[in-house]
Amino acid sequence: MTELVLASQSPARLATLRSAGVEPVVIVSGVDESQLDGLPPAELALQLAELKCAAVVARDGVPAGALVLGCDSVLELDGAALGKPDDAADAEQRWRAMRGRSGVLRTGHCLHDTATGQVAAATASTTVHFADVSDEEIAAYVATGEPLYVAGAFTVDGLGGAFVTGIEGDHHNVVGVSLPLLRELVAELGHSWTELWAPRPH
Numbered sequence: 001m002t003e004l005v006l007a008s009q010s011p012a013r014l015a016t017l018r019s020a021g022v023e024p025v026v027i028v029s030g031v032d033e034s035q036l037d038g039l040p041p042a043e044l045a046l047q048l049a050e051l052k053c054a055a056v057v058a059r060d061g062v063p064a065g066a067l068v069l070g071c072d073s074v075l076e077l078d079g080a081a082l083g084k085p086d087d088a089a090d091a092e093q094r095w096r097a098m099r100g101r102s103g104v105l106r107t108g109h110c111l112h113d114t115a116t117g118q119v120a121a122a123t124a125s126t127t128v129h130f131a132d133v134s135d136e137e138i139a140a141y142v143a144t145g146e147p148l149y150v151a152g153a154f155t156v157d158g159l160g161g162a163f164v165t166g167i168e169g170d171h172h173n174v175v176g177v178s179l180p181l182l183r184e185l186v187a188e189l190g191h192s193w194t195e196l197w198a199p200r201p202h
Helices: 011-019 041-057 088-098 135-143 159-163 171-175 179-188
Strands: 004-006 067-077 080-082 102-113 119-130 164-168
Touching: 004 011, 011 171, 041 067, 041 080, 041 102, 041 119, 067 088, 088 135, 102 171, 102 179, 119 171, 119 179, 135 159, 159 164, 164 171, 171 179
Parallel strands: 004 067
Antiparallel strands: 067 080, 067 102, 102 119, 119 164
16 A cells, blocks of 8 residues: 555545545645746646745655645636635635636646655546525625635635535535546656555445
8 A cells, every 4th residue: 555645634635535535644734825926827826836845845744755746726717817715705705706607627636656756647627507596695704714725716625615606527526626637647757546445444
């Protein structure tokens, strides 16, 4: 079994990996996401993922021979990259701009093999269609606090799920980690996806 280190504090990413049979070690990167600016959304997501991955690889306590995964998601709307909203007012404003429309959720993935030093990285993109929600629904959703902690100010696996009418592409990518893309990156580094599966109790 190959160990995976998740360089993210996202509970959604952790839950997605666990449901896919992987039990990662979580080491939060602590990277300041505001240090990169002015990049196209897909490039921004990838560079932030690379920064998070590199920050954790440089730490003590990473298991020997582990694969370290850094991820970062942004929602592309009208060419702009929307990460986590600044505050409740920002989240409400974004939802008024998003409702009844579609955006592209871009998640950068960077995987570092600590045994060889090799790195594989790519961005997954998924189109998300938003419901034409009312001002009252937006206010109630923002008041729950959920959209304040996630890229694009929405979730598909939580309270925001009712406000997403459709998804084109990998659903897991919208949650925060594209499992099919991650499988490809694992293979690129010479490993097999099934090596990452935790032993299952019979």
